[in-house]
């Protein structure tokens with residue numbers, strides 16, 4: 001198969017719902033708000049309006065600063081947390097309290113949930129005294145926890161069975177972006193609820209993506225974190241390596257950039273292919289990554305052409321593979337294991353055997369595509 005055709009032909013067709021993707025940055029939202037009416041309801045930062053009371057369930061590392069930002073922006077917020085003492089700082093900022101998720105949902109117009117994992121998200125939404133018991137037509141439920149698509153769909157079905165609307169909206173960004181109101185929302189589900197809560201998302205975040213059907217937000221979040229997870233592992237390894245071997249200068253000058261770029265490119269390639277395979281638009285992944293903690297000029301620079309399977313040489317793949325070979329030998333000389341580099345090197349070697357030596361090193365993605373194809377034909 002010609003390389004250029006891979007994204008559009010070798011994998012299943014992407015979900016068409018993604019063609020309705022909306023991307024809004026805080027600046028764009030602020031510009032839009034300049035012409036928004038201001039008749040009644042809460043008037044948030046930039047003059048964007050939200051009508052009604054807001055519930056917030058789950059006040060951990062992320063939930064507490066997110067709820068706190070809503071309160072500071074003037075929202076009427078009611079909170080609940082399994083460990084009640086974590087509500088206290090929010091109550092002192094002016095939040096109200098209800099003793100169960102159901103009571104929060106029934107006393108509020110829109111309820112956000114930021115829970116630890118799929119189990120807790122499902123329990124708080126669908127369990128006994130869970131949010132669904134307090135929901136009704138006209139109300140909205142926005143789950144901002146990171147869960148898998150199946151859990152999100154299950155929660156969404158239970159919520160919509162009450163007549164309420166559901167939006168999944170996992171966030172990219174960590175404690176500090178949550179505190180600074182700079183999260184990135186990856187939303188999917190009810191589009192009118194998305195529009196209704198947009199002013200609240202703009203208080204808590206710097207940008208928001210609307211990705212279509214429930215499950216697409218969860219999938220996008222997991223792909224971004226998969227790329228990030230590998231990247232964190234690489235950083236941890238590098239720090240360890242520098243200390244262990246006392247190779248500060250060597251590692252700073254040679255190994256760090258080398259390992260960084262080759263491994264980043266491999267994990268980025270894996271993310272691009274996985275996003276396409278689960279029906280996401282890989283261009284959106286490039287955009288989401290470029291706004292988050294793992295943003296790097298390399299991803300923004302090479303991502304769009306990688307999606308088009310174009311690899312005009314800037315750093316030829318053959319040189320990258322040669323450097324990996326040399327780095328592996330260097331590590332070997334001090335008996336240091338560098339497993340992530342060894343794995344990446346195998347892919348660069350495979351790319352060379354596909355005749356891609358003189359292409360840019362981002363063509364390593366073609367070796368991954370070949371692997372995917374050979375696995376699916378087995």
Ligand SMILES: NC(=O)C1=CN([C@@H]2O[C@H](COP(=O)(O)OP(=O)(O)OC[C@H]3O[C@@H](n4cnc5c(N)ncnc54)[C@H](OP(=O)(O)O)[C@@H]3O)[C@@H](O)[C@H]2O)C=CC1
Nearest residue numbers: 058059060061062063082083115116120145146173174175
């Ligand atoms: N921290 C980060 O950098 C980021 C985290 N996320 C995602 O956000 C979500 C929250 O993360 P974070 O705030 O860091 O996690 P925390 O562990 O700090 O908070 C988890 C929250 O879930 C609640 N919870 C856990 N289990 C249950 C349960 N069985 N029933 C009811 N409530 C429960 C906790 O309540 P209690 O206080 O009682 O324990 C707490 O409010 C996760 O899905 C995470 O993957 C997303 C982006 C960044």
Ligand SMILES: O=CC(=O)O
Nearest residue numbers: 171172173174225
């Ligand atoms: O889920 C973690 C993040 O930093 O995003």
